[in-house]
Amino acid sequence: MTADDRRLLPLSAATRPLFAGVDLGGTNIKGAIVDDAGRVVAFHTEPTLAARGPEDAVARMGRAVHALAAQAGVAVTDIARVGVGSPGPLDIPAGKIVRAGNLPGWENFPLRDRLALHTGRAVTFANDANAAAYGEYWVGGGRGASSLVLLTLGTGVGGGIIISDVNVEGAHSHGSECGHIVVDPSPTARMCPCGQRGHLEAYASATSVKAMASEALAVGGAGELAAAVASGEEITPILVARAAGVGDDVARGVLMEAARWLGIGIVSLMHAIDPEIVLLGGAMTFGREENPVGRAFIERVREEVRRRAFPVLAAATAIRYAGLGGDAGSIGAAGLARLDHRRS
Numbered sequence: 639m640t641a642d643d644r645r646l647l648p649l650s651a652a653t654r655p656l657f658a659g660v661d662l663g664g665t666n667i668k669g670a671i672v673d674d675a676g677r678v679v680a681f682h683t684e685p686t687l688a689a690r691g692p693e694d695a696v697a698r699m700g701r702a703v704h705a706l707a708a709q710a711g712v713a714v715t716d717i718a719r720v721g722v723g724s725p726g727p728l729d730i731p732a733g734k735i736v737r738a739g740n741l742p743g744w745e746n747f748p749l750r751d752r753l754a755l756h757t758g759r760a761v762t763f764a765n766d767a768n769a770a771a772y773g774e775y776w777v778g779g780g781r782g783a784s785s786l787v788l789l790t791l792g793t794g795v796g797g798g799i800i801i802s803d804v805n806v807e808g809a810h811s812h813g814s815e816c817g818h819i820v821v822d823p824s825p826t827a828r829m830c831p832c833g834q835r836g837h838l839e840a841y842a843s844a845t846s847v848k849a850m851a852s853e854a855l856a857v858g859g860a861g862e863l864a865a866a867v868a869s870g871e872e873i874t875p876i877l878v879a880r881a882a883g884v885g886d887d888v889a890r891g892v893l894m895e896a897a898r899w900l901g902i903g904i905v906s907l908m909h910a911i912d913p914e915i916v917l918l919g920g921a922m923t924f925g926r927e928e929n930p931v932g933r934a935f936i937e938r939v940r941e942e943v944r945r946r947a948f949p950v951l952a953a954a955t956a957i958r959y960a961g962l963g964g965d966a967g968s969i970g971a972a973g974l975a976r977l978d979h980r981r982s
Contacts, residue, residue: 644965647677649711655718655979656710658703659972660753661766662724664688664740667695669702670968671710671717674976676777678969680710692735692747700756714758721762721975722753723769723967730811733763739831740793762975766967768805768814770960771798773970774917779961783914787907788960789816789900790920794831795839799911805974817843821902841899844875844922850892851878861886879924879931890934893924897935901942908943908951919960926959 652673661668663686671680682702686695699722707714725738733750735741750763764772771788780786780800790796797816799806806813817839818832827836831845840846851873855864863873863881871877881889904916918939924932936959944952962969 644678644681646681647673647679649679652677652679654716655976656712656716657972657975657979658706658717658720658757658759659769659968659970659975660699660702660720660722661769661967661971662686662695662699662722662741662749663766663967664725664738667699667702668964668968669699669706670965670972671706671712672969672972676773676969676973678965680706681965681968682706682709686741688741688744692741692744692749693752696749696752697756699753703757703759717757717759719762719975719979720753720757720759721764721769721971721973721978722749723764723766723971724749726765726811728763728765728811730763730765730807733761736811760978762971762978764805764971764974765798765807765811765814767796768798768807769970769974770796770919770962770966771800771814771917771970772805772973773962773966773968774798774919774960775800775803775970776973777962777969778966779917779919779958780915781961785911785913786915786917787816787904787911787913788917788919788966789904790960791843791900791918791922792920793844795843796920799907799913801911801913803977805977816903816907819903819906821899821906838899838903842896842903847875847878847892847896847922848873850895851889854888854892859888861888863889875922875924882934883929883931893931893935894938897938898942901939902946904939904957905943905946908947908955912951913955915956915958917958917960919963919966923959932959 669682754761785801788798795817799814822836828840830837830840926932
């Protein structure tokens with residue numbers, strides 16, 4: 639979902655109580671107020687400005703919640719609870735960012751309690767990908783499903799698992815780290831940015847697509863991708879997808895290889911969890927089903943799943959693109975806050 643096609647619900651049509659969700663990213667902070675049915679009443683985004691440090695950012699996150707309330711036409715006290723999704727690793731019971739790879743210097747920061755101080759509201763704290771997964775489960779591409787896995791394909795591979803309204807966080811706040819399941823145990827496996835070899839993120843992320851495209855061009859090959867790089871363009875998944883869309887064999891081969899590894903990883907998740915739906919989200923979805931490259935990519939994933947999964951699972955498990963786009967994290971964080979509000 640983009641800012642252009644986002645439709646805000648008039649407050650007069652909203653079902654109370656209201657909840658606020660904040661999605662903390664390395665580039666942007668996104669916030670939303672949603673009603674009890676998950677419909678967005680107000681939306682806000684601003685740069686994270688991570689170099690200014692966590693105290694500056696959390697103060698602005700607090701001001702953003704106040705601004706969202708004003709935009710919606712309500713008092714902050716009308717917001718029942720606030721949810722925040724953060725990159726990790728996290729200590730979820732303590733409400734702390736332990737260390738965020740895309741937020742250098744943000745270590746052992748008590749985000750939950752600091753945001754509660756700045757908003758005056760109780761705060762639910764979650765991993766950002768888990769929050770996005772809950773958003774998709776609640777009101778997105780997995781709406782109505784009993785369980786789902788969400789894989790967010792971007793610089794890395796994020797993951798979220800929701801089973802019967804339960805966000806799988808794990809005993810040590812590392813549950814649902816789907817991007818770090820091992821898909822290649824060989825000693826020459828690709829290196830994951832986390833420092834370990836053979837993880838799914840090393841094969842199916844934007845970082846890995848760029849690396850594989852560079853390697854493919856280094857051993858030769860002509861076509862749209864080679865010409866674009868020779869003219870000075872930077873290799874990105876967008877460039878690779880553009881070249882694949884006009885028939886470039888090197889570019890298409892890179893994307894199909896990433897899709898193959900993604901399928902392998904998904905099979906392991908299916909056999910462990912047996913989810914009703916697997917959703918693919920994030921920035922690297924190549925125009926989704928509306929684009930021939932996006933259709934080819936997800937069909938290659940499904941093909942690999944059919945080859946490797948138990949037949950019953952391969953036939954019964956839906957694999958499709960996520961529905962909420964960049965809004966999944968803020969909506970999902972609000973949804974998790976709603977869960978906590980109901981439990982309390």
